[in-house]
Amino acid sequence: MKTLSLTILVALLSAACSHVAPYERGKLAHPSMTSELQGAGEGHVYAVHEGATGGGSVAESGCGCN
């Protein structure tokens, strides 16, 4: 887990300063790059079953899944 996190962090930091012009962003506009793949129901199951949460202003409620 720590290795994965560190790898992602290093990859981001090492390449974070490059400038990409708007006309170079064709790949970034692909639907699979921008769409949210986790549905509302799936997200709620994770929120209930994991003690951690990302917080946010969205209403939270009793899980009902004791």
Added chain:
Amino acid sequence: MLAAAGLAVGLASSLFARPAYGADDEGKKDEPSADAEKKPADEKNSDEKGNGKKRLEDATRKRASVETAGYIDTNNVAVLTPSVSASVENVTAGASLKGSYLVDVVSAASPDIVSTASRRWQEVRQAGSLGGAYKPHEFGVNAAASFSNEPDYLSYGGGGGISQDFDEKNWTLTLGFGYSKDTIGRHGTPLSVFSREVNRESIQGGAAWVVNPSTLASAALDLVFENGDQSKPYRYIPMFAPSVAAQAPLGASIDWVTANRQPERPLEQLPLSRRRAALSIRLAHRFDGSTLKLDERAYYDSWGLFASTSDVRWIFDVTRRFNIGPHARFHVQNAVSFWQRAYAEATAPRWNLPEFRTGDREMGPLWTATGGLGMALFVGGASEPSTWAVRLQVDGMYTSFLDDLYVTQRSGTITTLVLEAEL
């Protein structure tokens, strides 16, 4: 439900309709939009000849989706969650409106509920949200409101935020604030007779940036401040003599607990405030013919719970109308500081309970591994197949509870079917 979503989109779109290329949009003409970039040049030309006039008149994009999610596990919990969402966006004006509504139907007879002689129960939760955003240029604002309602729990929330683009949208910084008020009741008892309130404030700060022509990244820090008594008024905690508690076996059966516990059975009691912090990092990379998405969340709270959640999805384009790919998720956490497998109490003449006590397994040490497969079928027109899509995601989950009574593991499945349409 799709008809309702379509009606909502239609009504909202009348508020957002606006000429696509007005004087105010002069500077945007040369910027390729996301829509334009994902279409081959010959198809764009064809569109411009056939539908150019229509597109010049209305730059509003209307989307609606209907989702049904089902969850079932080996602890006799079943959840069915139908939901509908709709959004309207004017890409040139930079304005958008989005709403959603879902229903959770939960049916359960969990081990710790059984131990308190409760029968199988069923509950319905409704939740909705409405949000809007306005970002005509580099600076934008957004606001959202939400509610959640079930027989013994009521929640209202709202929030707002700002965002600023830099360096030709290579960087975007965001800042947000949220507030929600929860009312916790007890099933079968009116809230006017018994209720507790929990106030929740949250601050979110984030950055998203273009790493290279194929990679997007984002990082976000969420801070949540919760105040109030979150203890479940239906959750009773078995107590043991100190010598017995020390010998309680992992996954002790209901019979063992019944035979060895003290007669007292106090309610759960949690600390009255909780501070949460979560750092999330997301990376999305587009290969030739596939997309890789990585998410990592590190979490800590003032109750002493540390957690890490990693999520990976890899989507492969099989054809222009079909993609498929694996999904994997791994979550691991320790226990809150006051967690005990078996709580001990001092015996007579001085009855002395631990100040904080819980039977919520999600506050104990555990890990969960999730794996599955997702696929999407795009059934829109020839020029843009993805305007209509059918998505299916099937995942299996396995949880190992490392220091609990009653259960040591749980297996479950989540199935999600989504129909999306751009109207």
